[in-house]
Amino acid sequence: MLKIVLLNIHLIATIVWVGAVFMGTFIDWPSAKKTVKENEFPFRFIVGQGSRVFYSVYTGIFLIWSSGIGLVILHPPQTPREILMLIGKVLALTFMTGFTLYGTFFTWPKLQLATHKEAHQLYENYMRRAMATFTFGLIASVLGLWIY
């Protein structure tokens, strides 16, 4: 029963985190760019979205790690293949968490204080890391499905 609860928490947290990254990267940013003039940065929209996404992303991260650790304790990997997949998943999650923390502590404070020109450069770099986060999210999700 506990395993099913943890699996469900893990799944929902994954949808929230990876879904938020997908929405921000592939839907919101291309649309937001078109709402302003070429040299302007859509500060209000992007920072507003960032303020909202902060809580869901960090709730997702906390739930993914805690439910994942719980699942490993309840169902330790048995075969070399499972161990390898778990290592791959942990690495992917570590990269995702690292990119997210970097964004929170370094990119977003700079972005909030940037000029329009600086903001475009900062956000383009941030988008590259977001695409990497999304890719690692997909890898971690698929590996998770194979493990269980």
Added chain:
Amino acid sequence: MEKTHVKIKFPNQFGQYISYIDNLEFEGNRVNDFINTLDEIYGDIRERLFEPEGRVKPYINLFVGSKNIESLEGVNTRINNGDTIALLLSRAGG
């Protein structure tokens, strides 16, 4: 014009744009005078903190003492000698 001396408590991310100064003497006694002085010395300060129509950006909080200037008179808020001007950013992003 009277001169006002203030202490500055800005986050490091902003400090880099004003050479990490922690105090400033400027002519005048309003937030607008303070910002104008920073803008003249360091450039781009107004663009970093304010919207084109002159209000502080909604995710930036500028304080005189313990009061957010948006709850006072905005850029016309009076600054007294020895006041501390502080800046706080919204928590955002991931």
